[in-house]
Amino acid sequence: MDNGRTEGGPAGPRVGGADFGRPEVHPSAWIAPGAVVVGRVRLGARSSVWYGSVLRADTEDVVVGDRVNIQDQCGLHSDPGEPVILHDDVSLGHKAMVHGAVVEEGALIGIGAIVLGGARVGRGALVAAGSLVPPGKTVPPDTLWAGVPGKVVRELNDNDRLVLQHTPAHYAALAAQHQDVTWA
Incomplete structure (x- = not known):
């Protein structure tokens, strides 16, 4: 019987496919134990999917660019006619949800934020923790x-931009460390 554990530690990630498609995972990407990646998911170079996250692409693609970090317990799901597309260097904070939407290069979706169907988050934008991007809305580039x-609160400042630029590299380094975790 599979009890979901291997060698005394947690089971590895669940990466699987069915008639609706199979994941394509770049060899340098990392998927944490306990994460689920299923269906037509493409995961780019040096991207990371953290503990408890679910990427489900059973109706449309979920495309994850390079150096994207999908932090703990995030959810990504596509809808018919609405794929999920995360461009390069995107960061999703813990428990963020992206459902049938596009997040452009260098944007950050804050902890617990929700981006719904047909929405688009512009390049280098910051969606604050707990915020909602309603269906079909566009978050302009370089805005909070x-x-x-949600609504636009202000233009990003230099400090905001530094955080957005630093986060993908920080999580790529953390993912490299977590690949070597030994479980008791």
């Missing part, structure tokens, strides 16, 4: 979006 429902 906050609230439920």
